[in-house]
Amino acid sequence: MNTYFSLFTEAVLGLVILFILTKILGKTQISQLTPFDFISAVLLGELVGNALFDPDAGIMEIAFVVIVFGTIIYFVEWLTQKFKRTRALLEGSPSIVIYKGKMIRDVMKKNKMDINMLQQLLRDKDVFSLQEVEYAILESNGKLSVMKKSDYQTPTRKDMKLAQQEVKLPTLLINDGEIIYDNLKEKNLTVEWLQEQLELQGYRSVEEIFVAEYTKGEDLFLVPFINRNHEKWQ
Known part of the structure; x- marks a missing residue:
C-alpha cells in the first residue's frame, strides 16, 4: 500500500511541477514547438517517468531533477530573447x-x-x-x-472596394444548459433579457439550450439539445 501511495504522491508532484514550469515558460512553448523544445519535452518527460519507477528516487529527487532541467530550459529561452544570434542555432530558422x-x-x-x-x-x-x-x-x-x-487568393473587402465593417467578437452566454453570468454581466445583459430571447425563438428555459452565442446587433445564436431521434429537445 505504501508503494502505491508513494507512486501516487510522486506522480501528482511531477504533474504539478511540470504544469507550473509550462506556465512559467509561456503559451508559445505549446503552440510553437522548436527542435530544442521537442528535445526538452522528451527528456523532461523521460526524467520524470524514470524517477517515478526508481525505488531510490523520492519526492525530493523528482522535484530537484525537474527544477534543474526547467531552469536550464528557462535559461535557454532567456538567452534566445537576449541574444538574437543564438536563435538560429537553438530555435532554428525558416x-x-x-x-x-x-x-x-x-x-x-x-x-x-x-x-x-x-x-x-x-x-x-x-x-x-x-x-x-x-x-x-x-x-x-x-x-x-x-x-x-x-x-x-481569396478577394478581400478592400479588393472589392467595399466599405469597412466593424469586427464583432461573439460571446458565449449559455454553455451546456447553464448561464455564464460573467459574460452576461460583461455585455451589460440581464437574465430576463436572455429569457425573452429564448422565448422569441420558441424555447421555454435555459436547460433546453446547449450553446447560446451573442453578437451585438445580431439575433442570439442558439444550439438546442437534441434527443436520440434528432428532434427538438422536449
Whole structure:
C-alpha cells in the first residue's frame, strides 16, 4: 500500500511541477514547438517517468531533477530573447522551399523534405496544386506557411472596394444548459433579457439550450439539445 501511495504522491508532484514550469515558460512553448523544445519535452518527460519507477528516487529527487532541467530550459529561452544570434542555432530558422512559384530543391533536400511531404503540408493549407503557390516557407516548428499567387487568393473587402465593417467578437452566454453570468454581466445583459430571447425563438428555459452565442446587433445564436431521434429537445 505504501508503494502505491508513494507512486501516487510522486506522480501528482511531477504533474504539478511540470504544469507550473509550462506556465512559467509561456503559451508559445505549446503552440510553437522548436527542435530544442521537442528535445526538452522528451527528456523532461523521460526524467520524470524514470524517477517515478526508481525505488531510490523520492519526492525530493523528482522535484530537484525537474527544477534543474526547467531552469536550464528557462535559461535557454532567456538567452534566445537576449541574444538574437543564438536563435538560429537553438530555435532554428525558416526555410523558403517555394520561391516565386519555383521549388528550391536544395532547401528541400537539406530539410529532408520530398515532394510528397510538401504536397501533404500544402493540402493542410487547402492548397491542392503546386501551381497555386507563390511562396512557401517551412517554419522552424515544422509547419508550412503559404502565400498563394494573386490569381488564387481569396478577394478581400478592400479588393472589392467595399466599405469597412466593424469586427464583432461573439460571446458565449449559455454553455451546456447553464448561464455564464460573467459574460452576461460583461455585455451589460440581464437574465430576463436572455429569457425573452429564448422565448422569441420558441424555447421555454435555459436547460433546453446547449450553446447560446451573442453578437451585438445580431439575433442570439442558439444550439438546442437534441434527443436520440434528432428532434427538438422536449
